[in-house]
Structure formats: structure tokens, C-alpha cells
Amino acid sequence: MRKTERAKIILRELHKLYPDAVCSLDDDGDSFHFLVRSILSAQCTDRKVNLLTQTLFDKYAGMRDFADADQSALGEDIKSCGLYRAKSRAIIATSAMLLHRFNGQIPSERAELESLPGVGRKISNLIRGELFGIPGIVVDTHCGRVAKRLGLTDSDQPLQIEKDLTACIPESEWIKLGHRFVAHGRAVCTARKPSCEACALREVCLYANRS
Numbered sequence: 406m407r408k409t410e411r412a413k414i415i416l417r418e419l420h421k422l423y424p425d426a427v428c429s430l431d432d433d434g435d436s437f438h439f440l441v442r443s444i445l446s447a448q449c450t451d452r453k454v455n456l457l458t459q460t461l462f463d464k465y466a467g468m469r470d471f472a473d474a475d476q477s478a479l480g481e482d483i484k485s486c487g488l489y490r491a492k493s494r495a496i497i498a499t500s501a502m503l504l505h506r507f508n509g510q511i512p513s514e515r516a517e518l519e520s521l522p523g524v525g526r527k528i529s530n531l532i533r534g535e536l537f538g539i540p541g542i543v544v545d546t547h548c549g550r551v552a553k554r555l556g557l558t559d560s561d562q563p564l565q566i567e568k569d570l571t572a573c574i575p576e577s578e579w580i581k582l583g584h585r586f587v588a589h590g591r592a593v594c595t596a597r598k599p600s601c602e603a604c605a606l607r608e609v610c611l612y613a614n615r616s
């Protein structure tokens with residue numbers, strides 16, 4: 406079966422399995438808070454980030470508070486999310502840039518977003534999709550693993566995975582697809598032991614049908 410035909414079936418089944426899949430990072434309606442959560446999520450689980458930010462935003466409510474923060478103090482406050490030195494530096498610098506260069510607004514344009522410290526392609530796709538509804542596929546570890554096992558890509562490189570997926574998936578599905586791959590990667594197609602016997606995608610999965 407051709408890749409585009411398999412992709413259609415995969416989309417249909419994922420839609421049935423996870424009709425309401427959403428980003429698992431909390432969103433309190435404050436775009437800047439969502440950006441901070443996104444930066445904190447690098448190499449950290451969304452669950453830990455959500456837990457930490459339940460209290461972090463009591464201490465640092467807005468952009469100005471983060472821009473003026475002492476780096477070592479902020480580092481201590483976000484330590485549980487890992488990479489705390491780099492993340493505290495990035496959050497302070499990003500907050501200052503947003504205030505001084507972007508008038509306190511989160512930009513939607515890719516090059517502008519990716520000029521912010523701590524924001525690479527994955528986070529810019531996430532921000533563009535979640536805050537602005539601009540189609541993009543967020544390739545995280547779950548998405549990359551599931552896409553490769555399914556045979557929609559043979560790459561381990563996020564940019565190439567994104568290119569391979571966008572070539573066989575309609576643009577209108579890109580944002581939801583990332584969330585659905587994450588949901589499937591957590592629930593069924595786990596890193597250590599994928600539950601292929603119980604998986605609705607096994608008929609079209611290269612990994613499950615390897616000889």
C-alpha cells in the first residue's frame with residue numbers, strides 16, 4: 406500500500422481513537438504563560454511543567470517580572486524542570502526581547518519567534534499552532550517515534566520527520582496530528598514496549614508487520 410493511502414487510514418484511526426486530543430501543556434489563556442511553559446518543556450514532561458507553573462506564575466505573574474528576575478533565583482524556582490540554568494537564561498532574555506523588540510506581544514512569524522532565546526522550530530510550531538491556529542506539526546519524541554514505526558518517515562531528525570509528514574498529511578490535520586501521535590505514543594506505542602497486539606494501527610504499521 407502506498408504511503409499516502411496508509412497515511413489516510415492512520416489519520417482516520419487516530420481521529421477515532423483520540424477525537425479530543427489537545428496539547429497536554431496547560432493553557433490558562435495567557436499567551437506569554439504558554440510560551441514560558443513551552444520553553445520549560447524542553448527535555449521535561451508536560452506534567453512536571455504544569456505542576457511547576459501552578460505556583461511559578463504566582464511569583465512571576467508577567468513578562469516584566471520574568472525580564473527583571475534574578476537568574477539564579479529563577480533557576481532555583483524552575484529547577485525541577487531540568488536544564489534550569491539555560492532555561493532561566495532563555496526565559497529572562499526572551500521576556501526582555503518581547504518587551505523591547507515586540508512591544509510585549511508574542512510574534513506569529515516564524516523567523517521572529519525563532520529569534521527568541523529558547524525557541525526553536527518545535528516550540529515555534531507549537532506556539533504558531535496553539536496561539537495562532539497556523540498549521541504545523543510539532544515533532545517531539547513521541548511523534549517522531551510513532552511516525553517512524555508506522556513508516557511515515559525513516560528519519561530520526563525532527564526537521565526531516567516534519568517534512569515527510571507534511572508531504573503525506575493534509576495541512577488541515579497538522580496541528581491535531583501532533584497531539585494524536587503524542588497521545589498514541591503515551592497510551593499504546595510506548596518507547597519501551599509498544600502494544601502492537603492491541604493497536605488499531607497494526608494493519609498499516611511497518612514496525613508491526615516487519616519480518
Ligand code: SF4
Pocket residue numbers: 551554555593594595599600601602604605606607610611612613
Ligand atoms: S502497531 Fe505497534 S509499533 Fe505500530 S503504531 Fe501500533 S503500537 Fe506502535
